[in-house]
Amino acid sequence: MPDIRNIVILTGAGISAESGIDTFRDAGGLWEQHRVEDVATPEGFARDPDLVLGFYDMRREALLSKQPNAAHEALAKLDRGWSGELLIVTQNVDDLHERAGAKRVLHMHGELKSALCLSCEMRSPWDAPMSDRPPCPVCQAPSLRPDVVWFGEMPYQMERIYAAIRQADLFVSIGTSGAVYPAAGFVRDARELSVRTLELNLERSEGSHWFHESRQGRAGELVPAWVDEVMAG
Numbered sequence: 001m002p003d004i005r006n007i008v009i010l011t012g013a014g015i016s017a018e019s020g021i022d023t024f025r026d027a028g029g030l031w032e033q034h035r036v037e038d039v040a041t042p043e044g045f046a047r048d049p050d051l052v053l054g055f056y057d058m059r060r061e062a063l064l065s066k067q068p069n070a071a072h073e074a075l076a077k078l079d080r081g082w083s084g085e086l087l088i089v090t091q092n093v094d095d096l097h098e099r100a101g102a103k104r105v106l107h108m109h110g111e112l113k114s115a116l117c118l119s120c121e122m123r124s125p126w127d128a129p130m131s132d133r134p135p136c137p138v139c140q141a142p143s144l145r146p147d148v149v150w151f152g153e154m155p156y157q158m159e160r161i162y163a164a165i166r167q168a169d170l171f172v173s174i175g176t177s178g179a180v181y182p183a184a185g186f187v188r189d190a191r192e193l194s195v196r197t198l199e200l201n202l203e204r205s206e207g208s209h210w211f212h213e214s215r216q217g218r219a220g221e222l223v224p225a226w227v228d229e230v231m232a233g
């Protein structure tokens with residue numbers, strides 16, 4: 001690969017699929033089991049907070065029995081060994097990148113293991129259920145919601161992401177369907193800036209044609225192979 005120093009990696013649900021976490025849009029995925037407007041919008045939360053808190057309690061609890069897979073491990077190895085700039089922008093709310101040991105991770109759609117207080121607007125690390133309306137660790141108000149970005153809300157740290165893309169030599173998208181903006185638009189932003197782009201996904205995605213190169217296969221196989229390739233220089 002020609003002169004790669006700064007890398008931005010976008011990950012989606014497909015990278016955690018082999019860890020046993022359901023994706024959203026594949027057959028049997030989360031959005032077939034639940035209505036997006038019920039469990040992933042501010043309006044759904046206002047209508048039925050018990051349903052929404054219960055949905056994220058279930059996902060947070062399920063996370064405890066999941067382990068990072070070979071793809072998370074490979075990105076953590078890259079993070080440890082890469083001397084250039086690297087940013088792993090994940091749309092995932094799980095913590096498998098961190099549990100594999102990656103440090104340069106940004107959760108643009110929030111995290112299951114974080115709580116956002118609707119009273120004081122502070123974020124706190126969170127491991128427990130929320131359905132029983134526990135007090136906020138900062139202000140004690142019983143006003144916690146999952147610190148997850150819902151449809152209609154602004155993803156986190158967009159400025160930092162765009163700054164990283166502007167500096168990048170390579171943008172890599174892993175395990176994402178390219179259906180949700182603004183993440184789905186990063187490849188075009190990268191192309192406009194003449195950044196090299198690569199997609200690693202189980203199948204061709206909605207945005208595959210935007211990438212310079214698109215490889216199809218399981219993340220657990222494609223990602224370790226690509227990491228070896230890029231680290232070999």
Ligand code: OAD
Pocket residue numbers: 011012013014015017018023024025026029040091092109149150151174175176177178179180200201202203205217218219220
């Ligand atoms: P999707 O469920 O839309 O897409 C998952 C992608 O992963 C699909 O293109 C699959 O083909 C691919 N895939 C499945 N198994 C794979 C494997 N073993 N290896 C590689 N690829 C695999 O999930 P996302 O694109 O992450 O947002 O969804 C984006 C956002 O939509 C999520 O962050 C969430 C959702 O609504 C919010 O909740 C705000």
